[in-house]
Amino acid sequence: xxxxxxQVPPAPEAxxxxxxxxxxxxxxxxxxxVVVTLGFVSxxxxxxxxxxxxxxxxxxxxxxxxxxxxxxxxxxxxQGVSALVRIAGGWSADRSGHPKWVALTGYALxxxxxxxxxxxxxxxxxxxxxxxxxxxxxxxxxxxxAIISAATAPQHTAYAFGVHRSLDTVGAVIGPVLAFAxxxxxxxxxxxxxxVSLGFALLGVVxxxxxxxxxxxxAGTASPAAVRPxxxxxxxxxxRDLAAPGMVRLLVVAGVLGLLSVxxxxxxxxxxxxxxxxxHWFPLLYVGTSVTYLLLALPLGRIADRYGxxxxxxxxxxxxxxxxxxxxAPLAPALGTVVALALLGLFYAATDGVxxxxxxxxxxxxxxxxGIASAQTVVALARMAASxxxxxxxxxxxxxxxxxxxxxxxxxxxxxxLVVLAxxxxxxxxx
Amino acid sequence: MSRRLRxxxxxxxxxxxxxxxxxxxLRDAERYRDRHDAxxxxxxxxxxxxxxxxxxxxxxxxxxxxxxxVAGVPLAEPGGERVISDVACDRVDAVGGTVSCLHxxxxxxxxxxxxxxxxxxxxxxxxxxxxxxxxxxxxPDADLxxxxxxxxxxxxxxxxxxxxxxxxxxxxxxxGNLERFALILDGEEVRPADRNLWGVTFLDDRTFYATAxxxxxxxLVRGDLEARTLTGLRENAECPSLSPDGTRLAYKVDGPExxxxxxxxxxxxxxxxxxxxxxxxxxxxxxxxxxxxxxxLYGLPRTEEPGVTDVWALDTTATxxxxxLIEQAWSPAVVR
Numbered sequence: 001x002x003x004x005x006x007q008v009p010p011a012p013e014a015x016x017x018x019x020x021x022x023x024x025x026x027x028x029x030x031x032x033x034v035v036v037t038l039g040f041v042s043x044x045x046x047x048x049x050x051x052x053x054x055x056x057x058x059x060x061x062x063x064x065x066x067x068x069x070x071x072x073x074x075x076x077x078x079q080g081v082s083a084l085v086r087i088a089g090g091w092s093a094d095r096s097g098h099p100k101w102v103a104l105t106g107y108a109l110x111x112x113x114x115x116x117x118x119x120x121x122x123x124x125x126x127x128x129x130x131x132x133x134x135x136x137x138x139x140x141x142x143x144x145x146a147i148i149s150a151a152t153a154p155q156h157t158a159y160a161f162g163v164h165r166s167l168d169t170v171g172a173v174i175g176p177v178l179a180f181a182x183x184x185x186x187x188x189x190x191x192x193x194x195x196v197s198l199g200f201a202l203l204g205v206v207x208x209x210x211x212x213x214x215x216x217x218x219a220g221t222a223s224p225a226a227v228r229p230x231x232x233x234x235x236x237x238x239x240r241d242l243a244a245p246g247m248v249r250l251l252v253v254a255g256v257l258g259l260l261s262v263x264x265x266x267x268x269x270x271x272x273x274x275x276x277x278x279x280h281w282f283p284l285l286y287v288g289t290s291v292t293y294l295l296l297a298l299p300l301g302r303i304a305d306r307y308g309x310x311x312x313x314x315x316x317x318x319x320x321x322x323x324x325x326x327x328x329a330p331l332a333p334a335l336g337t338v339v340a341l342a343l344l345g346l347f348y349a350a351t352d353g354v355x356x357x358x359x360x361x362x363x364x365x366x367x368x369x370x371g372i373a374s375a376q377t378v379v380a381l382a383r384m385a386a387s388x389x390x391x392x393x394x395x396x397x398x399x400x401x402x403x404x405x406x407x408x409x410x411x412x413x414x415x416x417x418l419v420v421l422a423x424x425x426x427x428x429x430x431x
Numbered sequence: 432m433s434r435r436l437r438x439x440x441x442x443x444x445x446x447x448x449x450x451x452x453x454x455x456x457l458r459d460a461e462r463y464r465d466r467h468d469a470x471x472x473x474x475x476x477x478x479x480x481x482x483x484x485x486x487x488x489x490x491x492x493x494x495x496x497x498x499x500x501v502a503g504v505p506l507a508e509p510g511g512e513r514v515i516s517d518v519a520c521d522r523v524d525a526v527g528g529t530v531s532c533l534h535x536x537x538x539x540x541x542x543x544x545x546x547x548x549x550x551x552x553x554x555x556x557x558x559x560x561x562x563x564x565x566x567x568x569x570x571p572d573a574d575l576x577x578x579x580x581x582x583x584x585x586x587x588x589x590x591x592x593x594x595x596x597x598x599x600x601x602x603x604x605x606x607g608n609l610e611r612f613a614l615i616l617d618g619e620e621v622r623p624a625d626r627n628l629w630g631v632t633f634l635d636d637r638t639f640y641a642t643a644x645x646x647x648x649x650x651l652v653r654g655d656l657e658a659r660t661l662t663g664l665r666e667n668a669e670c671p672s673l674s675p676d677g678t679r680l681a682y683k684v685d686g687p688e689x690x691x692x693x694x695x696x697x698x699x700x701x702x703x704x705x706x707x708x709x710x711x712x713x714x715x716x717x718x719x720x721x722x723x724x725x726x727x728l729y730g731l732p733r734t735e736e737p738g739v740t741d742v743w744a745l746d747t748t749a750t751x752x753x754x755x756l757i758e759q760a761w762s763p764a765v766v767r
Contacts, residue, residue, distance in 0.1 A: 062535065281540065
């Protein structure tokens with residue numbers, strides 16, 4: 001069966017961390033230029049990675065004549081690597097105080113992997129290249145989100161992440177379309193796709209290198225200390241600082257909710273079983289989710305900033321719950337499909353950027369990247385576990401009942417989760 | 432670096448990247464056209480119509496104007512002139528006058544189909560498939576057809592690939608995805624979440640053999656289409672293929688590192704004796720087809736020429752050396 005995970009947990013919202021004072025002069029802009037620049041870096045990088053991802057199965061089977069199953073076995077070995085690397089990336093960013101350069105390392109590694117795609121012709125080589133790309137992705141995410149968090153005034157962090165994630169998603173939608181346009185023109189033009197992918201990756205790296213400052217002055221932040229560890233030469237961040245009460249609450253709640261987020265793949269599979277569409281449309285379902293996400297990321301970011309980010313994140317899981325119900329309920333299949341995809345997009349809009357925004361604010365600025373990485377990793381691991389467990393449930397009771405069971409569990413968990421996280425929003429409002 | 436300089440550097444790079452990729456793409460397009468116009472580099476029969484009588488059907492994989500089309504040679508002369516049809520298939524199997532053809536329709540939304548053809552390769556029936564074609568086999572009387580496809584999401588960042596294997600009545604309805612069959616390993620029904628099934632080979636219209644994978648291990652299973660069960664027979668056996676007399680199974684056994692290197696092995700079903708065919712060292716990734724009672728066929732990609740494959744023959748003795756049977760060919764189907 002096909003199991004899909006959103007490996008990347010909801011992007012941490014860029015909450016700037018607690019030390020930034022809202023009492024300073026109101027920021028001139030909601031979104032710092034560096035956030036937009038990083039958005040375009042992600043856009044270019046996503047065009048690059050998603051264009052290759054879209055054609056990789058075809059390239060392996062039709063172009064190289066190797067089996068995707070062989071590839072799948074090797075690919076599975078690398079599961080989890082990204083999660084570990086993400087923490088390491090966040091920690092190095094905090095430790096060194098140079099998030100830009102850590103992020104750049106990650107982007108550059110993925111760019112080098114694109115060169116590998118041009119040369120690799122065997123299953124093992126391709127798997128190694130994919131692994132390098134994945135490691136690069138793991139390294140760059142948390143430092144990048146920390147920069148977004150640091151550069152944004154506290155009252156606008158979720159919105160800023162919405163801007164970044166929207167641009168990112170635009171790239172993820174353009175990539176596959178571009179790849180297939182090339183294959184339309186040159187039916188076996190896989191290497192051209194790889195070449196174009198390399199070009200976009202290179203542009204992304206250079207854009208980051210040239211235009212993103214390592215320690216951007218935070219909009220509306222009076223002192224540079226807010227974006228920079230207070231003791232640049234001191235002993236540096238300590239792990240135990242991560243265990244602040246707010247962080248523990250966040251990690252526990254995000255972990256529990258993650259355990260009940262079973263992955264879009266299952267929703268898509270349940271929809272496929274209902275027969276609302278032909279099987280070949282299957283790969284396009286994620287486009288439906290992405291487009292909804294794209295449309296909702298900004299408004300949801302604004303709502304989160306205004307009404308409470310933790311609250312928004314928890315309530316976003318109600319949309320997930322509703323998506324499960326829509327996929328399992330006896331609606332007309334086509335209607336069920338549309339509703340479920342819209343709700344999944346809403347779920348990601350309410351959680352993906354918002355988690356990073358919260359995580360970046362509950363820890364001290366010195367630990368921002370580590371905090372964001374921890375939250376993202378907890379969610380990623382919880383969702384991997386959720387998918388494995390849900391697969392079992394799926395075989396025991398069938399797709400519809402399994403989805404409804406998880407929806408029921410989510411319904412039970414949401415209210416306690418709101419209560420547990422409420423202090424985070426209150427602390428925020430009190431600032 | 433001043434801002435103006437940085438903008439200048441970026442714009443220069445943009446122009447450079449655009450120019451380089453455009454040149455690359457134009458050359459690639461030219462290469463494709465050249466290749467598409469080239470005549471086959473292997474002997475091709477002038478006459479039309481696939482050979483009658485005992486024959487081997489396969490996919491022609493020469494990088495020329497006939498790439499990907501179904502071709503046929505007489506069984507008595509496999510290395511001789513081939514007749515190349517106008518029908519494109521990624522995977523072929525044939526029994527008597529029935530041909531199973533798995534086909535990819537590339538596009539912005541790439542589609543995959545099973546096409547059931549008659550002896551003249553005229554389409555009789557078509558069914559949409561959920562993913563990239565991998566394996567197909569017909570039952571001995573051509574009443575049933577099995578297909579394995581790879582279902583993948585949009586991104587390799589997700590959990591990778593997975594198979595969907597289905598058995599259908601030829602010209603009729605599906606019997607369901609084999610993943611939904613009860614899986615019995617070591618005498619107990621198990622319900623792993625990560626199960627995959629692939630590579631069906633039929634004994635008759637009820638019993639078949641296939642590969643089941645779960646927890647990083649592969650199992651040879653015997654399937655019962657009526658009881659909807661899959662019963663594990665032994666570990667480390669992939670893509671079984673039943674000999675014409677039904678007494679032996681050829682399959683792949685994996686090397687010490689999972690999913691990296693395969694050898695063929697042949698199992699005598701009556702005695703349970705497994706013979707590993709060590710003569711083929713290439714690490715084959717294909718489902719064997721039986722040429723006769725003592726020889727299996729399989730495809731191997733050429734390392735230096737992406738997309739080009741050859742069909743090799745290997746006797747079923749432990750030390751037999753493989754020999755090239757049909758060059759520029761893939762997915763052989765022997766029609767006796």
